[in-house]
Amino acid sequence: MNKKVPHDAILRLSFYLRALKNFEEENIKVVSSKQLADFLKINHHQLRKDLSYFGHFGKKGVGYPCSALIDKIKTILGLDKTWSAAVIGFGNLGRALSFYKGFREQGVYIKVAFDVDEKKINKEYNGIKVYSIEQLEKIIKKEDIQIAIITVPKYAAEEIANRLSKCKIKAILNFAPINLVTSSQILIQNVDFGCQLAYLTYHLKFLKP
Amino acid sequence: MNKKVPHDAILRLSFYLRALKNFEEENIKVVSSKQLADFLKINHHQLRKDLSYFGHFGKKGVGYPCSALIDKIKTILGLDKTWSAAVIGFGNLGRALSFYKGFREQGVYIKVAFDVDEKKINKEYNGIKVYSIEQLEKIIKKEDIQIAIITVPKYAAEEIANRLSKCKIKAILNFAPINLVTSSQILIQNVDFGCQLAYLTYHLKFLKP
DNA sequence: TAGATTGTTAATCGATTAACAATC
DNA sequence: TAGATTGTTAATCGATTAACAATC
Numbered sequence: 524m525n526k527k528v529p530h531d532a533i534l535r536l537s538f539y540l541r542a543l544k545n546f547e548e549e550n551i552k553v554v555s556s557k558q559l560a561d562f563l564k565i566n567h568h569q570l571r572k573d574l575s576y577f578g579h580f581g582k583k584g585v586g587y588p589c590s591a592l593i594d595k596i597k598t599i600l601g602l603d604k605t606w607s608a609a610v611i612g613f614g615n616l617g618r619a620l621s622f623y624k625g626f627r628e629q630g631v632y633i634k635v636a637f638d639v640d641e642k643k644i645n646k647e648y649n650g651i652k653v654y655s656i657e658q659l660e661k662i663i664k665k666e667d668i669q670i671a672i673i674t675v676p677k678y679a680a681e682e683i684a685n686r687l688s689k690c691k692i693k694a695i696l697n698f699a700p701i702n703l704v705t706s707s708q709i710l711i712q713n714v715d716f717g718c719q720l721a722y723l724t725y726h727l728k729f730l731k732p
Numbered sequence: 733m734n735k736k737v738p739h740d741a742i743l744r745l746s747f748y749l750r751a752l753k754n755f756e757e758e759n760i761k762v763v764s765s766k767q768l769a770d771f772l773k774i775n776h777h778q779l780r781k782d783l784s785y786f787g788h789f790g791k792k793g794v795g796y797p798c799s800a801l802i803d804k805i806k807t808i809l810g811l812d813k814t815w816s817a818a819v820i821g822f823g824n825l826g827r828a829l830s831f832y833k834g835f836r837e838q839g840v841y842i843k844v845a846f847d848v849d850e851k852k853i854n855k856e857y858n859g860i861k862v863y864s865i866e867q868l869e870k871i872i873k874k875e876d877i878q879i880a881i882i883t884v885p886k887y888a889a890e891e892i893a894n895r896l897s898k899c900k901i902k903a904i905l906n907f908a909p910i911n912l913v914t915s916s917q918i919l920i921q922n923v924d925f926g927c928q929l930a931y932l933t934y935h936l937k938f939l940k941p
Numbered sequence: 942t943a944g945a946t947t948g949t950t951a952a953t954c955g956a957t958t959a960a961c962a963a964t965c
Numbered sequence: 966t967a968g969a970t971t972g973t974t975a976a977t978c979g980a981t982t983a984a985c986a987a988t989c
Contacts, residue, residue, distance in 0.1 A: 615831050717834050
């Protein structure tokens with residue numbers, strides 16, 4: 524317990540959570556670190572080490588109780604709370620993310636969206652109202668938004684991030700193909716499938732016959 | 733040069749490429765590793781080290797020629813070639829990705845899509861024809877698809893991945909919230925914004941007043 | 942009790958950072 | 966030439982893996 528937690532260990536908690544849910548669905552009450560690690564094709568030492576950063580969740584000689592560990596990990600990751608989010612940029616990707624059920628399952632509710640397109644502004648889509656980007660600061664305050672999801676074009680992303688950092692937004696999930704650098708205390712995660720795709724093509728070159 | 737290249741170094745090449753394009757747009761012909769690294773808020777030693785895995789691209793006492801280095805990195809990442817891709821699952825996310833321009837800019841062309849929904853099958857959207865998932869193997873062979881982009885629901889992802897591994901698909905970009913484990917020689921990149929979102933909520937807990 | 946499995950400390954491995962000689 | 970900057974080797978740092986004592 525305690526000590527600095529490696530960045531990747533936090534991401535791995537999400538994988539553990541998923542796997543545990545699988546086990547629970549199959550009515551398995553207790554799993555050992557070996558079972559869980561084998562299922563995830565990872566090292567069982569690492570699994571135990573990762574969990575040990577946060578507490579003692581297992582019983583020696585027995586294993587981990589599935590359902591209790593699920594709750595613990597949810598609490599660690601802040602998934603037991605509810606969070607309010609806004610999607611900025613209501614294009615194809617923004618719309619897809621607005622309707623993505625996975626976010627709600629994690630307790631993240633997309634309350635509003637923003638766009639520059641007059642045709643979309645002031646309309647409601649599946650219960651999500653689209654506002655003009657001009658009203659960004661006002662609506663974020665009014666709706667008490669904590670998380671911003673950026674899907675605007677590259678050239679607009681930086682300005683949006685700047686405006687957000689002046690609101691009380693605390694975290695940004697950025698889908699624009701630009702590495703927004705964390706200026707102040709605002710948390711940023713860049714989702715960059717362009718890079719991941721390039722990683723694939725890099726390796727594909729070698730495979731190609 | 734040579735030696736095993738760290739996983740993250742390959743991803744960083746994409747960032748370098750983007751930054752270099754920025755410099756080029758501003759008509760800057762030559763950049764030093766210091767300039768580029770400062771711009772990206774990273775260590776300049778790392779930048780030089782990463783590039784050195786692939787060759788000697790700079791001139792001592794001078795720096796790196798922007799436009800030549802852009803071409804070199806593109807070649808390294810396989811972005812100088814063209815690749816054929818298919819989107820599997822033509823829901824909101826699948827549709828958004830199908831129309832995403834960033835892929836084409838990287839030389840990855842989405843040729844076809846697959847879905848189970850009769851209403852979508854055999855229709856064409858922005859030049860992308862949607863086929864029944866039953867025809868997966870047939871069309872992939874016919875269209876000579878190399879990369880599959882999975883956006884089907886979680887419960888269907890594993891079966892799709894299995895079927896793909898029996899085709900001549902060499903790489904999968906997976907958006908389903910499940911860690912597809914690389915069975916055979918098929919390359920898999922899991923794009924997991926659920927995990928990245930959980931990483932944000934993990935930290936948000938601490939920030940919350 | 943004996944067997945199993947956790948949690949933690951130690952060993953290993955790899956990646957990042959630094960230093961510097963080579964050289965434009 | 967002197968100054969600047971690369972490319973590489975060495976030092977540091979941190980994360981992963983292993984070993985094992987504690988204990989259910």
